[in-house]
Every structure is written in C-alpha cells, then in structure tokens.
Amino acid sequence: LPDLRAFRYLMMNGEALPVEYCKKWFDYYPSVSMANVYGPTECSDDITHHIFESCLQNWTGYVPIGKPIQNMNIYILDKNLHLVPKGVTGDLYTSGAGVGKGYLNDDQKTKQVFITNPYSSSADDKVLYKTGDLAKWLADGTLDFAGRADEQVKIRGIRIELGEIETELAKSPLVKHNRIVIKEDANKSKFLVAYIVPNAEFNKESIQDFLKERLPNYMVPGFYVALDE
Known part of the structure; x- marks a missing residue:
C-alpha cells in the first residue's frame, strides 16, 4: 500500500x-x-x-x-x-x-x-x-x-439520463422495445445494461454501433439482453 x-x-x-x-x-x-x-x-x-x-x-x-x-x-x-x-x-x-x-x-x-x-x-x-x-x-x-427521485444516475461521477439512452435506442430499426437499467457488480462498480425486444434477429454489435454514433461512450451500455417481450 x-x-x-x-x-x-x-x-x-x-x-x-x-x-x-x-x-x-x-x-x-x-x-x-x-x-x-x-x-x-x-x-x-x-x-x-x-x-x-x-x-x-x-x-x-x-x-x-x-x-x-x-x-x-x-x-x-x-x-x-x-x-x-x-x-x-x-x-x-x-x-x-x-x-x-x-x-x-x-x-x-x-x-x-x-x-x-x-x-x-x-x-x-x-x-x-x-x-x-x-x-x-x-x-x-x-x-x-x-x-x-428520477431516472438520472451517476457512473464514475458522470451524470447519465437513462431515458436519453432509451430514446436513442428506440430510433434503431433493429429495436422494437427497450429498457436501460443500472446494475452493480460485487465490487459496487456500476454499469449499464440494455434490455432489448428486437425487431429482427438480435445483433448486439449492430445495436451497440448504432448508439456509439449518437451518444458519448460513457452512455453506451456494455451489456445487452434480448427479450421476447
């Protein structure tokens, strides 16, 4: 130390x-x-x-x-x-x-x-x-x-509006419905998870690339979960 x-x-x-x-x-x-x-x-x-x-x-x-x-x-x-x-x-x-x-x-x-x-x-x-x-x-x-009191969160000191990410994801032709949540790992480090109901075959990389063109890196989720509904 x-x-x-x-x-x-x-x-x-x-x-x-x-x-x-x-x-x-x-x-x-x-x-x-x-x-x-x-x-x-x-x-x-x-x-x-x-x-x-x-x-x-x-x-x-x-x-x-x-x-x-x-x-x-x-x-x-x-x-x-x-x-x-x-x-x-x-x-x-x-x-x-x-x-x-x-x-x-x-x-x-x-x-x-x-x-x-x-x-x-x-x-x-x-x-x-x-x-x-x-x-x-x-x-x-x-x-x-x-x-x-709202959906604004902080990750590593940076303010993030979860609804802003959801709004951008909703513009993707690959996404039918989505929800962004914040999670914590065993070390209490926070990260973003995107839950997706896809419009077609689920493709994490394509969805992630879509967001990277529209949002700063700290607002792009690192984890994606496909759902039926």
Missing part, C-alpha cells in the same frame, strides 16, 4: 460512499480522517460536509452526507413543499449563497427546479433549488442520502 499517513483528510465526492469502503480505508489508514461531501452541479460546489475519524457501527449501506456548510441551507420536503420529520425520506432542496441562477437558455427547466423559497424572506436566500435527490434527517441531525 502507498504511504498516505501524511494526509490530513481523504475527501470523497461524486458518488454515494459505501460503508464497506469507509471501513476499509480506516483499516489501512486509521489516523487519516475522511470527509464525505455532497453537492449538485447546479450549486457551487459542495453543500454538505461530513467529517469523521471512524465508521460507526450503526451505519449501513452508505455513509451519511452530513450537514450543510456555512451560508447554505438544506430542506427535506414532501410533494407539497412541507417539511418532513426526521427519519422520513423526502426531496432534498437547498438554498443559500451557493445556489446557481438557473440553466442557460432553458427558462422552462429553470422554473421547474429553481423556485421561490417559502422558508425565507431574505433577499439573499429567496431561491430554493430542487436537487432531484432523496434524503432524510437522521436522529443526530445528519443527512442520509437515499438516491435519485
């Missing part, structure tokens, strides 16, 4: 942090603290930090994402924009100095997720951004990440 004992922190971002990775880090480097940080692209940059020196026994699944940083606020809301109690999963919204102004040349999308903040009357805190992520408050006041 490399000698990383001089490190002060290991900062993790871009993906949910599995607890088993956290435990493995402290097995190797018990003197180096870990920081699990979270932040959507639409904010600048991270909006929560969770710094810790060991993995707690009650952690399962993924490491908590912590508490909002200075000048940022976090709200866990239901579909009616009401605050939910601790332990209840809801939509993660944020407000504060780090929230962006919206999407360039896309007023419709901006209005959908950058809304008026009903929990603040301050001119500096008037915009509430809907991240599209799900989370809940734990009893100790930290945030527990619970995944995406």
